[in-house]
Amino acid sequence: MSTGPVTLKDLADEGRLLWCYCGACCHEVEVPPLSLGLPGNVPVPNVARRLRCSKCGSRKISTRPQLHLEPLEVLRARYRRNGG
Ligand SMILES: [Zn+2]
Numbered sequence: 001m002s003t004g005p006v007t008l009k010d011l012a013d014e015g016r017l018l019w020c021y022c023g024a025c026c027h028e029v030e031v032p033p034l035s036l037g038l039p040g041n042v043p044v045p046n047v048a049r050r051l052r053c054s055k056c057g058s059r060k061i062s063t064r065p066q067l068h069l070e071p072l073e074v075l076r077a078r079y080r081r082n083g084g
Contacts, residue, residue: 005043005044005046006043006044007043007044008033008039008044009033009034011044011066012033017030018030018031018036018063018064018066020047020048020061020063021063022060022061023060027055030066044063047063048061048062
């Protein structure tokens, strides 16, 4: 069992998405891990350094493995319903 950091390829193998969050404008997206054009062996936390927010251009990005197995849109829709 590997104890190293999760890489883009690990995510892709598990069929999970990469979660990217902008600390400047709170923009968040989930993208297929290998869609960024980065090598599969890049650890997920390191991906943040290579990204820029597509909305505000900030480099204050956090990247993590997708937290939920459901797409963000589904979770948002549910939150909206419950949040009244
Ligand atoms: Zn931003």
